[in-house]
Amino acid sequence: MLETRGLSKAFRGRPAVIDLDLSLPGGVVFAFLGPNGSGKTTTVRMLTTVLRPSGGEARVMGFDVVREAERVRRVVAAVPQGAVMSYHLDLVGNITTYLVLAGLSPREARRRTEEALERFGLREHRRKKPHEVSGGLRRRAELARVLARRVPVLFLDEPTAGLDPGARRELWEEVRSLGREGCLVFLTTHSFEEAEAVADVVGIMSGGRLAASGRPGELAASLGALSLEEAYFRVIGGAGGGPGSPGSSLP
Numbered sequence: 001m002l003e004t005r006g007l008s009k010a011f012r013g014r015p016a017v018i019d020l021d022l023s024l025p026g027g028v029v030f031a032f033l034g035p036n037g038s039g040k041t042t043t044v045r046m047l048t049t050v051l052r053p054s055g056g057e058a059r060v061m062g063f064d065v066v067r068e069a070e071r072v073r074r075v076v077a078a079v080p081q082g083a084v085m086s087y088h089l090d091l092v093g094n095i096t097t098y099l100v101l102a103g104l105s106p107r108e109a110r111r112r113t114e115e116a117l118e119r120f121g122l123r124e125h126r127r128k129k130p131h132e133v134s135g136g137l138r139r140r141a142e143l144a145r146v147l148a149r150r151v152p153v154l155f156l157d158e159p160t161a162g163l164d165p166g167a168r169r170e171l172w173e174e175v176r177s178l179g180r181e182g183c184l185v186f187l188t189t190h191s192f193e194e195a196e197a198v199a200d201v202v203g204i205m206s207g208g209r210l211a212a213s214g215r216p217g218e219l220a221a222s223l224g225a226l227s228l229e230e231a232y233f234r235v236i237g238g239a240g241g242g243p244g245s246p247g248s249s250l251p
């Protein structure tokens with residue numbers, strides 16, 4: 001469902017993602033770990049056609065992210081890092097507009113908006129603007145509208161950053177059920193607890209390279225580590241991506 005070969009990106013000659021090979025089937029939750037600046041968001045942005053790769057190739061559901069970008073956009077949806085909703089519209093307006101821009105008819109968009117508000121417990125906040133609700137609710141609304149597109153491949157960039165423990169758990173439950181329904185969920189996270197709770201497959205980025213990947217338990221065992229956390233620190237070598245590597249600078 002998702003394949004990359006030698007996928008690379010450099011910014012003004014500085015490598016951010018180097019020779020990435022990934023192969024992920026549907027029905028899998030993939031957790032992408034790695035220090036700040038190790039290339040996770042850049043990878044997500046290439047796979048969602050926001051950024052053009054500098055080298056290599058990537059296919060999502062068989063579609064090339066450069067040559068068939070339009071088709072890729074129809075099968076992927078992303079919750080980017082950071083706030084992305086319009087502060088001029090209320091939650092209903094935000095969700096409906098997003099769905100119309102994604103290609104749904106206004107009527108279908110309104111129908112799915114109501115469904116999403118219901119499913120995510122946002123109905124009583126429907127007329128509030130994003131800055132009038134808590135960060136957790138806002139994040140939930142961002143997720144709700146993306147899930148309402150019902151696409152087979154979802155990218156969630158640090159989806160639980162800033163959420164309280166209850167909201168995190170709810171989101172994990174949602175992510176697992178999407179996986180069971182056959183979706184490919186590609187999420188980046190800094191939380192080992194999160195990766196262990198939701199991921200079927202884990203990848204660890206370090207300095208722009210995929211330094212390790214596999215099922216969480218097997219990955220740890222293959223590195224002689226007792227936990228994902230221990231494996232992570234073995235792979236990244238201390239606190240960062242190493243001196244002079246792209247992983248050593250903050251984004």
Ligand SMILES: Nc1ncnc2c1ncn2[C@@H]1O[C@H](COP(=O)(O)OP(=O)(O)O)[C@@H](O)[C@H]1O
Pocket residue numbers: 011015016034035036037038039040041042043246247249250251
């Ligand atoms: N648009 C950009 N222009 C220049 N450099 C960038 C850009 N986006 C990311 N980078 C650099 O690429 C590297 C990887 O960043 P990023 O993919 O955001 O890492 P992560 O998401 O793992 O924290 C960092 O060194 C960052 O500064």
Ligand SMILES: [Mg+2]
Pocket residue numbers: 040041042081
């Ligand atoms: Mg990032």
